[in-house]
Amino acid sequence: AYEIPKRDWSSDVCSSDLIAADKDHRLVAGDYSQLELRVLAWLAGETDLLESLHAGECVYTRTAAQLLRIDPKAVTKELRQIGKTVVLACQFGSGGGRFKESCRIFGVDISPSGMTHDGLVAKFRAARPLLTRFWSACEKAMKQVITTGTACGAGPVWMSARWQSGGSTDVHMRLPSGRSMVFQDCRVTDGEITYAATKNRKRVRDKLYGAKIAQNATSAVARDIHAWHMLQMWQGAVPIVMHTHDDIVAHVLEIHAAETSEYMAAIMRREPDWAQGLKLDVKMQVLRRYE
Numbered sequence: 001a002y003e004i005p006k007r008d009w010s011s012d013v014c015s016s017d018l019i020a021a022d023k024d025h026r027l028v029a030g031d032y033s034q035l036e037l038r039v040l041a042w043l044a045g046e047t048d049l050l051e052s053l054h055a056g057e058c059v060y061t062r063t064a065a066q067l068l069r070i071d072p073k074a075v076t077k078e079l080r081q082i083g084k085t086v087v088l089a090c091q092f093g094s095g096g097g098r099f100k101e102s103c104r105i106f107g108v109d110i111s112p113s114g115m116t117h118d119g120l121v122a123k124f125r126a127a128r129p130l131l132t133r134f135w136s137a138c139e140k141a142m143k144q145v146i147t148t149g150t151a152c153g154a155g156p157v158w159m160s161a162r163w164q165s166g167g168s169t170d171v172h173m174r175l176p177s178g179r180s181m182v183f184q185d186c187r188v189t190d191g192e193i194t195y196a197a198t199k200n201r202k203r204v205r206d207k208l209y210g211a212k213i214a215q216n217a218t219s220a221v222a223r224d225i226h227a228w229h230m231l232q233m234w235q236g237a238v239p240i241v242m243h244t245h246d247d248i249v250a251h252v253l254e255i256h257a258a259e260t261s262e263y264m265a266a267i268m269r270r271e272p273d274w275a276q277g278l279k280l281d282v283k284m285q286v287l288r289r290y291e
Contacts, residue, residue: 019242019290026257026286030264031247033281034059035225040091040218042278043155044134054279060084067123068113078112082120090124092218093135093211138217139210142193145171146186157217171195173217176274177224181216183208222246225275232267242290249290257286 021027034053041049052062064083065072075083089102096118103110103117113120125132137154144152146169151160158174168185175181185196186208197206222245230248233240238260241251248268252260261284268282285291 021251021288024254025251026254026288027241027290028250028252028257028260028264029247029285029287029290030249030261030268031283031285032226032268033283035222035246035280036218037087037091038278038280039221039225040131040214042275043157043214043217043221044128044131045155046128046130047277050277050279054281060087063087063124063127064113066127067115067120076112078109081108082110082113086120086124090121091128091131092215093209094121096121135210135214137210138213139193139208142171142183142186142208142213143188145169146188146193154213168196173213173220175217175220175224177221177228177272178274179220179224181220221275225272225278225280228272229268229270232270233264236263236267238264261286 019027037059038050038053041053049059053059058080060080060083061072061075062083063086064070064075064079067083067086068075068079085103085106085108086099089099094102096116099121100117102108110117110120115123134155138157141152141154141157141159144150145159145161149161149163149169151158153159156176160172160174162170162172162182164170164185169187171183171186173181173183183195187194193208194205195208197204199206226243226245226248230240230243233248233250238250239252240248242249248264250260250264265282265284269280271278271280
């Protein structure tokens, strides 16, 4: 997959502006609403968060209000931004140091919260017990599979061992869709999980821990939903011309754009049989140029 940057700051050209519809045509773009956030909440069993998202409540405002123990109506723009950064940086296990770095990168000042970076992370984890429990379940299951060979589950995710001829152990993580992710040559040493990863085209040993396993599962399930929806559209003769990690874009005659938009939205809100209760949502746009 290739990432299309929104803006190349070294020039006046926005790369996405180069993707335009033909004459008398339009691009119909469906953008998932917080897909990975919903998938993670679903995997962790956070039904209250899913209901909140389904009702249209802003999860960043909700998080800021929870962490600071204030009424959601009292959450300012600055406090909401803090809540957003906490959610995006910490939902996959970032500690105080990494959260502080995320704030630096995105220019977020946490001083209006009256708390430290470590304090906000601790409050976030305390406010999301089912999430942290899912992290722990993922790590516990992985360790059990590696050390005993006994299959074990973490929520709707199931892990089992496959032994290779050289004596190494691969862990197969079966996703709700039925597809499996494979972590090769997994080991537990001094209580830490490592596996054979590829970085910069080189084979290296990398660490695995609960939140990282949860992140892998979340991204994989989101991909499965995305692919399932595209197959549904393909069967319905929707002319998909591109997709990114969280949107699908079709190219149609302008006179068919509104109808196509409604059809795509209905499909992208549809839950697969294996993901009931996910409560998906989507934002649709009809565009002359891709944004």
